[in-house]
Amino acid sequence: MASSQCLLLSSLAIILSFSLTQCLKTPTDLQVFHMYPSNHLSWLDNVLKMQTQDKARLQFLSSLAVGGNRSVVSIGWGRNILQSPTYIVKAKFGTPGQTLILALDTSNDNAWIPCTACVGCGTTVFAQAKSTTYKKVPCGSPQCGQVLGPVCSPDKTCASNFTYGSSSIQTRVSQDTVKLVAQDPLPNFTFGCIEQTSGGSIPPQGLLGLGRGPLSFMSQTNSLYKSTFSYCLPSFKSTKFTGSLRLGLVGQPPKMKTTPLLKNPRRSSLYYVKMVGIMLGNKVLDIPPTAFAFNPTTGAGTVFDSGTSYTTLVKPAYTALSTEFKKRMGKATVSSLGGFDTCYTIPIPITTIPSITLMFDGMNVTFQQDNFLIKSTAGSTTCLAMAAAPDNLNSVLNVIGNMQQQNHRILFDIPNSRLGVAPQMCS
Numbered sequence: 001m002a003s004s005q006c007l008l009l010s011s012l013a014i015i016l017s018f019s020l021t022q023c024l025k026t027p028t029d030l031q032v033f034h035m036y037p038s039n040h041l042s043w044l045d046n047v048l049k050m051q052t053q054d055k056a057r058l059q060f061l062s063s064l065a066v067g068g069n070r071s072v073v074s075i076g077w078g079r080n081i082l083q084s085p086t087y088i089v090k091a092k093f094g095t096p097g098q099t100l101i102l103a104l105d106t107s108n109d110n111a112w113i114p115c116t117a118c119v120g121c122g123t124t125v126f127a128q129a130k131s132t133t134y135k136k137v138p139c140g141s142p143q144c145g146q147v148l149g150p151v152c153s154p155d156k157t158c159a160s161n162f163t164y165g166s167s168s169i170q171t172r173v174s175q176d177t178v179k180l181v182a183q184d185p186l187p188n189f190t191f192g193c194i195e196q197t198s199g200g201s202i203p204p205q206g207l208l209g210l211g212r213g214p215l216s217f218m219s220q221t222n223s224l225y226k227s228t229f230s231y232c233l234p235s236f237k238s239t240k241f242t243g244s245l246r247l248g249l250v251g252q253p254p255k256m257k258t259t260p261l262l263k264n265p266r267r268s269s270l271y272y273v274k275m276v277g278i279m280l281g282n283k284v285l286d287i288p289p290t291a292f293a294f295n296p297t298t299g300a301g302t303v304f305d306s307g308t309s310y311t312t313l314v315k316p317a318y319t320a321l322s323t324e325f326k327k328r329m330g331k332a333t334v335s336s337l338g339g340f341d342t343c344y345t346i347p348i349p350i351t352t353i354p355s356i357t358l359m360f361d362g363m364n365v366t367f368q369q370d371n372f373l374i375k376s377t378a379g380s381t382t383c384l385a386m387a388a389a390p391d392n393l394n395s396v397l398n399v400i401g402n403m404q405q406q407n408h409r410i411l412f413d414i415p416n417s418r419l420g421v422a423p424q425m426c427s
């Protein structure tokens with residue numbers, strides 16, 4: 001472990017109130033951390049809080065999926081992460097580099113950070129005046145044309161004003177050198193510099209969108225990283241987190257099971273795949289194919305998302321899974337906990353519920369109990385850590401959440417239009 005680096009991170013961890021992880025080392029690997037909603041809550045309360053926050057996240061994903069032509073996305077539109085910060089990475093902005101902590105978000109194209117003199121931001125900001133390479137993007141530039149709600153300021157630079165719930169947020173469309181990996185400075189990287197936010201609080205760290213739309217990090221770094229990345233997310237129960245975000249072709253697993261990525265032109269940033277079935281143990285559950293159908297118009301289908309904590313399935317799929325689960329548990333009393341409705345106060349034997357397999361086009365991914373059971377630290381309650389899409393939402397989207405992705409390497413290979421999954425311990 002590179003201890004000086006980790007020490008720095010520990011002190012940041014205290015300031016930012018996230019649970020710390022560790023330090024990874026191949027050249028293009030970035031450290032990935034998990035951030036709990038609060039250090040002041042018990043582990044179980046955090047779990048429940050994350051589950052509650054997933055609802056807002058799902059609302060956000062659903063709105064993306066059905067919200068019409070969204071192939072043009074705003075810089076600085078970070079409303080999902082205002083709800084539910086999860087995995088984060090470090091990045092250096094400007095010259096000389098200033099370290100910021102960015103939330104990792106595969107369903108968002110944008111990068112935004114709080115900047116000096118921001119009204120309503122936290123204390124950790126990017127001091128743009130101290131960077132010799134910082135520039136504001138002029139009105140009329142191609143980047144200004146790609147943001148949502150562009151506003152041309154009197155000094156002829158481009159701003160982007162957007163609202164989130166009762167909050168309004170103003171970002172300055174900006175460019176500067178950004179470094180996620182020390183040896184790969186990214187000159188003239190376009191991002192939103194938050195100048196003003198009101199009506200609510202925004203998290204102290206910025207956001208790094210890993211979606212695949214035009215202004216996303218992957219699009220902007222295409223010549224360097226070839227629109228290819230993978231990550232391994234550590235368990236959020238582990239006290240020693242060690243995840244990694246791997247950018248580019250180098251070091252990606254040569255052989256892994258993959259499934260084709262699907263494109264939804266209405267929401268170009270989401271990573272859609274085709275799920276075809278679910279197995280509990282060796283039993284393929286009886287779920288109508290319509291539960292998995294991909295439909296770009298309604299947004300229906302299945303996405304992998306780094307910002308949703310727990311997998312949510314459309315009603316018929318979740319019901320089939322929960323029903324089979326309960327059937328196998330026999331007469332044991334079922335309880336609920338927060339948004340989870342398949343919970344037990346007795347142990348769930350591995351012989352009874354050995355595994356859950358998500359079946360995708362060309363790829364079966366089998367998860368062991370650690371990836372689908374949430375156990376309270378006191379050991380009194382264990383729940384199936386998945387849920388049905390809430391009724392009040394457009395319930396057509398299956399979302400593979402980050403708890404189910406933990407301790408797997410997930411490869412996003414955009415040029416070859418495929419998503420790969422392989423077990424890998426990184427907790």
Ligand SMILES: *[C@@H]1O[C@H](CO)[C@@H](O)[C@H](O)[C@H]1NC(C)=O
Binds near residue numbers: 068069
């Ligand atoms: C959406 O895109 C289609 C095809 O590019 C276009 O014909 C249509 O007018 C667009 N709709 C809106 C609301 O922008």
Ligand SMILES: *[C@@H]1O[C@H](CO)[C@@H](O)[C@H](O)[C@H]1NC(C)=O
Binds near residue numbers: 161
């Ligand atoms: C953005 O909105 C804020 C608050 O509504 C307003 O004060 C500001 O003038 C707007 N910014 C621009 C550049 O129009």
Ligand SMILES: *[C@@H]1O[C@H](CO)[C@@H](O)[C@H](O)[C@H]1NC(C)=O
Binds near residue numbers: 187188
């Ligand atoms: C970045 O922008 C500056 C000025 O706007 C330009 O001179 C420089 O060539 C650009 N660098 C790259 C690598 O595009």
Ligand SMILES: *[C@@H]1O[C@H](CO)[C@@H](O)[C@H](O)[C@H]1NC(C)=O
Binds near residue numbers: 284359361363364
């Ligand atoms: C997934 O598992 C099912 C059931 O065992 C099997 O029929 C199917 O061929 C498998 N799919 C792949 C891609 O291996």
